[in-house]
Amino acid sequence: MIEQVAEPLPTGGFEKVVLELEVNNHPGVMSHVCGLFARRAFNVEGILCMPLPDGRRSRIWLTVFADQRLEQLVRQLERLVDVLEVRRHGADHEVFVQLERFFQ
Amino acid sequence: MMTMTGAELIVRLLEQQGIETIVGIPGGAILPLYDALSQSKTIRHVLARHEQGAGFMAQGMARVTGKPAVCFASSGPGATNLVTAIADARLDSIPLVAITGQVPLAMIGTDAFQEVDIYGMTIPITKHNFLVRSAAELLEVMPHAFRIAMSGRPGPVLVDVPKDVQNQLVTFERLPAPAESDPLPPLDETAIAAAARLIDEAERPVLYLGGGVIHADAAPLAVTLAEQTSMPTTMTLMALGAMPVDHPLSLGMLGMHGARHTNFALQEADLLVCVGARFDDRAIGKASQFCPEAKVIHIDIDRAELGKIRRPDVAIHGDVKAVLQALLPRVRAQLRKRWLSHVAGLKSRFPLVLEGREDPRSHYGLVQAVAKALDDEAVVVTDVGQHQMWVAQAYPLRRPRQWLTSGGLGTMGFGLPAAIGAALAEPQRTVVCFTGDGSLKMNIQEMATLAEEGGNVKIVLMNNQSLGLVYQQQNLFYGKRVIASNYRRPTDFVKIAEGFGLEALDLDRSEHPEADLAAILRRPGPALIHCSIERERFVYPMVPPGAANTEMIEG
Numbered sequence: 198m199i200e201q202v203a204e205p206l207p208t209g210g211f212e213k214v215v216l217e218l219e220v221n222n223h224p225g226v227m228s229h230v231c232g233l234f235a236r237r238a239f240n241v242e243g244i245l246c247m248p249l250p251d252g253r254r255s256r257i258w259l260t261v262f263a264d265q266r267l268e269q270l271v272r273q274l275e276r277l278v279d280v281l282e283v284r285r286h287g288a289d290h291e292v293f294v295q296l297e298r299f300f301q
Numbered sequence: 302m303m304t305m306t307g308a309e310l311i312v313r314l315l316e317q318q319g320i321e322t323i324v325g326i327p328g329g330a331i332l333p334l335y336d337a338l339s340q341s342k343t344i345r346h347v348l349a350r351h352e353q354g355a356g357f358m359a360q361g362m363a364r365v366t367g368k369p370a371v372c373f374a375s376s377g378p379g380a381t382n383l384v385t386a387i388a389d390a391r392l393d394s395i396p397l398v399a400i401t402g403q404v405p406l407a408m409i410g411t412d413a414f415q416e417v418d419i420y421g422m423t424i425p426i427t428k429h430n431f432l433v434r435s436a437a438e439l440l441e442v443m444p445h446a447f448r449i450a451m452s453g454r455p456g457p458v459l460v461d462v463p464k465d466v467q468n469q470l471v472t473f474e475r476l477p478a479p480a481e482s483d484p485l486p487p488l489d490e491t492a493i494a495a496a497a498r499l500i501d502e503a504e505r506p507v508l509y510l511g512g513g514v515i516h517a518d519a520a521p522l523a524v525t526l527a528e529q530t531s532m533p534t535t536m537t538l539m540a541l542g543a544m545p546v547d548h549p550l551s552l553g554m555l556g557m558h559g560a561r562h563t564n565f566a567l568q569e570a571d572l573l574v575c576v577g578a579r580f581d582d583r584a585i586g587k588a589s590q591f592c593p594e595a596k597v598i599h600i601d602i603d604r605a606e607l608g609k610i611r612r613p614d615v616a617i618h619g620d621v622k623a624v625l626q627a628l629l630p631r632v633r634a635q636l637r638k639r640w641l642s643h644v645a646g647l648k649s650r651f652p653l654v655l656e657g658r659e660d661p662r663s664h665y666g667l668v669q670a671v672a673k674a675l676d677d678e679a680v681v682v683t684d685v686g687q688h689q690m691w692v693a694q695a696y697p698l699r700r701p702r703q704w705l706t707s708g709g710l711g712t713m714g715f716g717l718p719a720a721i722g723a724a725l726a727e728p729q730r731t732v733v734c735f736t737g738d739g740s741l742k743m744n745i746q747e748m749a750t751l752a753e754e755g756g757n758v759k760i761v762l763m764n765n766q767s768l769g770l771v772y773q774q775q776n777l778f779y780g781k782r783v784i785a786s787n788y789r790r791p792t793d794f795v796k797i798a799e800g801f802g803l804e805a806l807d808l809d810r811s812e813h814p815e816a817d818l819a820a821i822l823r824r825p826g827p828a829l830i831h832c833s834i835e836r837e838r839f840v841y842p843m844v845p846p847g848a849a850n851t852e853m854i855e856g
Contacts, residue, residue: 201582225420225432232424272605278429278449 211262213242213288216271218257221279222248229277230257237270243293254281258292302474307436308337308467311400314443316343318479320371322725324349324358328375330415331402333467335373347725347754350746352379354718356386357744360395361722364705365680365730367518369396369450370722376402377415380461381422385712387457388426392709393539394516396455398446405465406434420461428456433463436471447480454603455516485620486602488627492617496574496598497631499615500530503572503596505640508532509555512539512708513577513601519622520701523576524548526625531637532574533644535563537584538693539708540577545699552644553653556584557844558690561651564850566644570595577601577621580610581709590849600624654841655695656856661814664688664763664838668695671733671761674819680705680723680732684716684740687769690840692735714743717760721747724756731757731822738764738792745797751827752802758827760803762794765834773839777854778846787836798829808832 220226227246234241243260261267274283305313311334315323324347327335338346349355352374362370374383380401390397404413420432429449431442439462446458500506508527514520520543527534527550534544535552544551552563564586567573573595578584585591588610599606599613600621607616617624657663661670668691681696682705683689689706698704705723707715720734741762751758772786798805804821808830811817821828842853 203582203588225424225430228421228424236425269605269609272607276603276605 214263215286215290216259217284219282222255226279304472308333312337324355325373330376352382354747357718358722361719362726365723380419389710390457396450397457399459403463406463430459432461436469444480452483496615506572507570508534509575510540511537511578517621522625542698542703560653562647575599586850665695674822682720682734684736685713686737688737688763713740720758739768748801760829763834765836804828
């Protein structure tokens, strides 16, 4: 109702990072995860998801730009009931590098 | 082995969870569940008049008891009508389990009659949600729903159950155990020791309590910490009642409509001990200028809150009660004479002025006259707007869970149904619902529910013929260009209340307003008390938009 004043969101100049998420495998999990990024105006640059061999869990790989909100966003991810673990890797992680040829 | 329908299983699990009252409205897609509920011997159903009312009644029950409460709604519009109450529960961390009917599984996604994707719609406003795909899943989903709602930082959970799943037969060996809260996170001894050191070394510490203190039942410990270490204590809107407002260490509420001395004391603090609060913009004003000289200790059960707005010097992830228990023996008892006498000086130089407090027909006077007629056992509920801030400033709140208000979402229409819920859960208490004419109209249909249930709810209506807080802001910050904030035609609220079957008192026409008010408040049963308030009464002091908390304006 009254203007809420905050510092403007940072733009550009941030490093890419790769996030690896272990999640429960059932419909709706992707919505929970992607919705969280969208709500915070966080652009997900790349996304890859496959079920793990046991079929009960999936692994989601994401590339995002690491601005200063990332640490808090990761905590919000960890708060999701279906997210079991979040690991952070550098942008050079091979998972997306190997995929590049499908996007040429 | 047991065999029953999904609907019967839900009812059994709710009974087993100890649920005694469910509020809701039936409709096509949830009829099997209602049919099963009709056979329950322990659960009573309260029929709301609008699903939003049902959601807020459940919230009222949860807010006074601290236990998860349940509401039912049908698919489509029934479910979407719950959305506001669910979002409100999320922002104020209220444990709620909302169960909605859904069109049959095979029809999902076909734009069937009364179909909406309530699962998708409530992802961002629930702590977690479920779309149940088989009756067998209910054996896991229902206990999970309660466990999630009440564990850690509480919150709302939605369970969407397609109609055919409600009718499906399921066979199982035994019912799952009732849900219990997850174990508390382990104590971070290192951080607690660091926090104790900071508190011992501080010269001008302030304790800043949030709603988490209420949720964790930690208010007495917080008061002990304040007393042991001579820490002046401020509370957010959500934490009012955690420390009695007339406690010598209480600074009352901070923020946009807090007292000037409160915001000044915070400005000078060299240590801020934040317990179960989240640095909300209404509480702290301009974040970069809040407590500029203070180191910060932040204690919260939700790790995502630590460092969200203000980077703490010591962050303690944990249950507020457990952390305070561990902290208390480690901090030195000390009397900070200089700081306390300085704060006392601020208090006397910049007091909270309650204009017209002697007149029971003025805004502050009415609040205080109501308080005078009741004791601390009463529950105080508000709607949202000017009256909410006047009550927050002027009602002598002294007990955790005495105060129910929509803090985070600021939902007009919260008051009446939340008050009914509080009266349903704790019928021995008087529940007073302060409201405004704008707010009351947003869920006025629940007067019918109130009359039917006969709860001991007293609606105190401050009627200024306007959306007062909007009117105030247009006057102060939009060049007095008043648009869409005044009601041109008066409403006869007394007649309306009587039409619904409530007793009504019009203070405007009363010859002995104080005596009449006290009499109606002390008579059991539902009632409306109407009082006209001048439109030009504004909420002061006030931090203007975008300003620091120390730049407050007065009327």
